[in-house]
Amino acid sequence: SQKIEQNSEALNIQEGKTATLTCNYTNYSPAYLQWYRQDPGRGPVFLLLIRENEKEKRKERLKVTFDTTLKQSLFHITASQPADSATYLCAPGGDYGGATNKLIFGTGTLLAVQP
């Protein structure tokens, strides 16, 4: 069955450093992969979507890579700030033609940025 793996342990980093979160998936060939941020007690917030034919995507301080050979996505936050502290979820999904929005979510990685 399809499986998504994200680091279950919290990632603690110092303010100003780059945070790198990993998402690995197996038994799956998604056409898209999304990253979300979730704060305690709130719904996930969409951050970025990357397509299988894109190797890298950037948005402000965020960068996502998508390696379909390794079946892995890396999510980077540069110049991290305490306000970036949250749980980050990855969600591969979608038919090749984008016909459905069925996503499978990872359990998320908690990022804690220390001032």
Next chain:
Amino acid sequence: NAGVTQTPKFQVLKTGQSMTLQCAQDMNHEYMSWYRQDPGMGLRLIHYSVGAGITDQGEVPNGYNVSRSTTEDFPLRLLSAAPSQTSVYFCASSTPLGTPAYEQYFGPGTRLTVT
């Protein structure tokens, strides 16, 4: 523009009771989904809809019904509540994955406890 709204925010049910979780969006999105989130399990898709009158099952549909009579509304019905349905429920809406300006919006969630 309220985005995705969910009611109620909190609900306590007794085993065997039925109820409807409401979800509405005002962005004219075709796609709507229901997820449940449990500790250590991540978000799991219950049911989804690709347009008014069209629904399909997700990963964990048993015990839940949905209908989509309008673009705006996508209620989730619990037929006979069980303690295993204690969870946080999130509704989401989006444009199709293949669209260039894709984004998915989640509601604030409904925290349901079944005793």
